[in-house]
Amino acid sequence: xxFTPLDWSIVIGYLAISMAVGLIxxxxxxxxxxxxxxxxxxxxxxxxxxxxxxxxxxxxxxYNGEMGYRYGFAAFAAALISGVVMIIVGRTxxxxxxxxxxxxxxxxxxxxxxxxxxxxxxxxxxxxxGGILNMGVFLKIEGEFLTIVTGxxxxxxxxxxxxxxxLELIYTVVGGMVSVVITDFLQYALLSIATIVxxxxxxxxxxxxxxxxxxxxTMGRAGFDPFSNAKFGITxxxxxxxxxxxxxxxxxxxxMRMFSTRSPEISKRVMTWTGFIFLGRGMLPMLWGIAALxxxxxxxxxxxxxxxxIAGHTLAPIDAMPAMLAxxxxxxxxxxxxxxxxxxxxxxxxxxLLGWSAIISQDVAMPLRRLMxxxxxSSRAQIFVNRVANLFVSxxxxxxxxxxxxxxxxxxxxxxxxxxxxxxxxxxxxxxxxWRRASTAGGYLAMLCGAGGAVIPFFFLHYSENIxxxxxxxxxxxxxxxxxxxxxxxxxxxxxxxxxxxxx
Amino acid sequence: MNAWRIFWEFCLWVAGATFAGITLIVIFRGxxxxxxxxxxLAPGKRKN
Numbered sequence: 001x002x003f004t005p006l007d008w009s010i011v012i013g014y015l016a017i018s019m020a021v022g023l024i025x026x027x028x029x030x031x032x033x034x035x036x037x038x039x040x041x042x043x044x045x046x047x048x049x050x051x052x053x054x055x056x057x058x059x060x061x062x063y064n065g066e067m068g069y070r071y072g073f074a075a076f077a078a079a080l081i082s083g084v085v086m087i088i089v090g091r092t093x094x095x096x097x098x099x100x101x102x103x104x105x106x107x108x109x110x111x112x113x114x115x116x117x118x119x120x121x122x123x124x125x126x127x128x129x130g131g132i133l134n135m136g137v138f139l140k141i142e143g144e145f146l147t148i149v150t151g152x153x154x155x156x157x158x159x160x161x162x163x164x165x166x167l168e169l170i171y172t173v174v175g176g177m178v179s180v181v182i183t184d185f186l187q188y189a190l191l192s193i194a195t196i197v198x199x200x201x202x203x204x205x206x207x208x209x210x211x212x213x214x215x216x217x218t219m220g221r222a223g224f225d226p227f228s229n230a231k232f233g234i235t236x237x238x239x240x241x242x243x244x245x246x247x248x249x250x251x252x253x254x255x256m257r258m259f260s261t262r263s264p265e266i267s268k269r270v271m272t273w274t275g276f277i278f279l280g281r282g283m284l285p286m287l288w289g290i291a292a293l294x295x296x297x298x299x300x301x302x303x304x305x306x307x308x309x310i311a312g313h314t315l316a317p318i319d320a321m322p323a324m325l326a327x328x329x330x331x332x333x334x335x336x337x338x339x340x341x342x343x344x345x346x347x348x349x350x351x352x353l354l355g356w357s358a359i360i361s362q363d364v365a366m367p368l369r370r371l372m373x374x375x376x377x378s379s380r381a382q383i384f385v386n387r388v389a390n391l392f393v394s395x396x397x398x399x400x401x402x403x404x405x406x407x408x409x410x411x412x413x414x415x416x417x418x419x420x421x422x423x424x425x426x427x428x429x430x431x432x433x434x435w436r437r438a439s440t441a442g443g444y445l446a447m448l449c450g451a452g453g454a455v456i457p458f459f460f461l462h463y464s465e466n467i468x469x470x471x472x473x474x475x476x477x478x479x480x481x482x483x484x485x486x487x488x489x490x491x492x493x494x495x496x497x498x499x500x501x502x503x504x
Numbered sequence: 505m506n507a508w509r510i511f512w513e514f515c516l517w518v519a520g521a522t523f524a525g526i527t528l529i530v531i532f533r534g535x536x537x538x539x540x541x542x543x544x545l546a547p548g549k550r551k552n
Binding site for chain 2 (some may be wrong): 046066181220
């Protein structure tokens with residue numbers, strides 16, 4: 001056991017405060033808008049905190065740490081792209097400003113405004129399936145981190161992760177976005193402090209010069225130059241640019257923060273400043289991975305990087321970073337860092353629970369009701385459906401997430417599962433917003449080609465992640481263009497009316 | 505290789521400094537945003 005009573009008391013104290021704070025949100029839930037987008041009352045600083053907390057989890061630290069361990073400084077290219085693209089989206093307001101002006105609550109809602117109810121339903125199903133499968137690996141990876149750093153036996157892993165999931169579920173179900181935002185603020189503060197503390201510890205312990213030398217001797221030029229690294233190269237970089245543009249504009253949990261801001265201008269500012277945080281979100285944990293490589297990278301070489309060896313045991317590269325933390329952090333600091341990582345875990349999971357359950361209720365269940373000719377549900381009834389969907393997603397995560405192991409680097413697995421719906425959604429959204437000829441047929445083809453372009457090459461033809469991801473975006477764009485040219489739009493939609501209003 | 509090393513070192517400094525700086529600002533100024541959100545969402549004080 002690596003944990004002292006002081007560490008345990010810090011962690012338990014954090015969990016208790018987080019839970020108490022989360023339950024405050026319940027008293028502010030009056031209608032569906034409060035529940036899903038916090039009444040659109042987020043100011044800039046709160047928006048930055050909740051967006052950053054939502055997209056920085058233990059899973060983020062783990063996969064970025066693994067990237068740093070496996071690919072050295074060249075991995076920084078992925079972090080740089082994610083941050084710079086976010087800053088560009090924020091400065092230009094690309095997609096996010098128009099989305100906010102439309103007062104959406106979910107991304108697929110746009111598909112009904114621009115295209116048809118049927119396409120909203122198809123997009124809702126693809127987004128929900130892809131998103132939940134994507135989130136499905138979170139619990140296992142987060143559990144691995146906790147067991148390695150705290151030293152608790154892996155047989156308690158399922159129980160520990162179930163308790164954490166239940167805590168997140170309770171305040172998310174009860175207080176919706178308001179509770180999520182309040183806890184995100186607390187969690188953002190804690191996880192950021194933990195990130196800074198760990199960075200100092202890791203670099204101090206490994207030594208900057210030793211880290212650079214280790215990458216140079218084990219990986220050579222490929223450890224620094226992303227263009228000469230076989231895993232990256234120009235295809236990877238182009239795919240990453242497209243992927244991050246689509247994530248920052250069409251990823252439900254990110255978009256929900258934009259929908260929740262007080263105005264389109266605030267949504268742009270939140271996006272811009274969070275872009276700078278995204279640079280650190282990627283590069284700092286990658287640096288921890290490089291520090292772990294420097295300290296423990298003494299095993300046989302595997303795809304360029306030597307396997308981590310600790311006390312005679314060879315570990316997987318993804319486990320090197322948490323194993324390093326277990327060894328280098330002292331009593332008290334370890335408790336603070338684990339509380340910070342738990343904060344990161346809870347902020348991501350609660351936001352994702354709310355995001356994907358909102359899709360299931362608003363873009364799958366409600367459209368199905370309408371297609372069957374049923375009357376619309378009241379705001380209170382819709383909140384109830386959201387809560388049931390929350391429970392459903394949690395149950396799925398418990399059973400799937402703890403037993404499924406993703407193949408290869410987790411970062412790339414998450415990217416590919418996200419691409420299944422992001423490629424098509426990005427083509428349909430940008431086409432729908434910025435191209436007057438975009439039609440429903442183009443939207444359907446974009447979604448189907450994007451999903452097919454990710455699933456078939458990756459799972460059946462076993463192409464690399466880079467080729468698969470790039471191909472998926474390319475096919476989705478071709479689907480959008482070909483479908484729209486062959487079957488042009490027949491009528492003016494609310495989106496065109498918004499365009500006309502802007503130009504007049 | 506040396507040029508890449510210097511470039512990543514520069515990026516790392518920018519990333520670390522902005523991460524820490526924005527965190528400090530957000531922690532201090534986020535409280536007023538939080539308070540304002542509570543006021544606007546309080547039952548009986550809604551705009552519409």
